[in-house]
Amino acid sequence: MMLDERKLQVLHAIIQSYIISAEPIGSRTISKKFDLGVSSATIRNEMSDLEELGYLVQPHTSAGRIPSDKAYRLYVNKLMTSLDIGSILSNDLKDKLTEGRREIDQLIQGAAKILASITNYTSLAIAPQIKRSSIKRIQLVPVDDSKILAVLVTDSGILKNAVFRTNDNISYDNLNVMTNFLNEKLKGLTIEDIGYDFQEGLIREMYELKYSISSIMPVILQSLEDTEDMGIYFDGVTNIFNFPEYNDISKAKQFLSFIEDKNSVMDMLINSEFSDVQVTIGSENIYEEIQDCSVITAVYSINGKTIGKIGVIGPTRMDYLRVITAVKSLSLDLNEIIKNYLSE
Incomplete structure (x- = not known):
């Protein structure tokens, strides 16, 4: 009706x-x-x-x-009245967010802290997802006669490195050839693109160069998969006690129990829609522990590719207009900061 x-x-x-x-x-x-x-x-x-x-x-x-x-x-x-989306971060806050930061996940953690302070709710964020990040550069560096350092950089700023042993005594020049070959074949691909058949094809091509990369590819993929242990960050967890709904101790314990279960929080964030802004209200949450809460998230991106989420969780009686505006504005600021951060 x-x-x-x-x-x-x-x-x-x-x-x-x-x-x-x-x-x-x-x-x-x-x-x-x-x-x-x-x-x-x-x-x-x-x-x-x-x-x-x-x-x-x-x-x-x-x-x-x-x-x-x-x-x-x-x-x-x-x-709701129309959203007034603009930059929510002052230049000072932007400088503070990037000051001394060398890893993107540290930047995201700092953004979550700012969001909790701005909204007075509990903020949550997931660091860049490797499956949504593309390989930007691979570098193979000799450590000694039997060890090689593999350095992997993604377009979302994730840096992974691993040292592995090889039975082949590969010269520095040959390592450069292999590095160039891998960059030519893998640049722009994600972990989802590099399946078993793809690896086998690479190994067959490398056979013509008289040595094998069969020991290298598993290390590269393992580095990617290890990074898939994504960081999840919270801030302002005790903000929930500022709301009269959570004077009920059992209700507060239920909320805190859910927040402490990082697997459930990660599942909630990863399996929900990766849309521009998503608002999940009360009983729409699949987890019973937070069916008195609303969750508002926005994605952040690099070059138009979504790599993570940031948002807040609080009572269903939240100021939706103010919070949606804050979350969306911060996600846009993050997009700009990450773009500038990676271009330096």
Whole structure:
């Protein structure tokens, strides 16, 4: 059923009031705080209809109602004013974020800290995903007669290195030939592109050069797979205690238990849609522990390729307009910072 304009106005007013107060909202409160041009009795009737339609919930026998997950979804999709997306980071914050940073994951960790401070919610972020990153450069360097150092750099700034042994005494010149060959064949590819058949094809081609890379390819792939142990970062975890909903100790413990389970958090982030901005509200979360929470995430990218996520988790009674704007703005700032960071 489509809601008429008056019902939408009443619902919007209730959501705005509840976000601020965390207290059930009655018709008299709406009548006093919002000039809707109708009586308190009319507002009460509209609230009763909205409850029947599943947009409001009466938590106890008082006259007040609170918004349901369905109401917040309508609010996010239809009722919010347009987002004012711009840079959220001052030049000083940008400098602070990149100062002394040598690894992209450190930069992401710093961004999560800033996001928690800006929103007053718990922030979360995942470092760049190797499966979504392309190989930028491979370098093979001799350590001694039997050891070679393989250095791998991706387009998302991930740097991996590994030392491995070889039965062949490969000269420095031949290592350069192999390095050039591997860069020619692997540059721009991701781990998902380099399967068994691809490796076998490379080995056959290298056979013509009178030595084998069969011992090198597994090391390169293992370096990629090791990096797939992605970092996940949190900040402002105790911010949740600032909200009256979490004065309930059992509820707070449930939230903290979920946050401590990094596998579940990673699964939630990785298996959710990698869209521009994603808002998951209350019961839409697949994990029961956070079905009183909303999760707002945005992706960050390099050269248009998504490599990670950053966002916040907090009570469903969050200020969606402010938080969505902050998360989206920070993701755009991150895109710019990472691009500049990697071009230096």
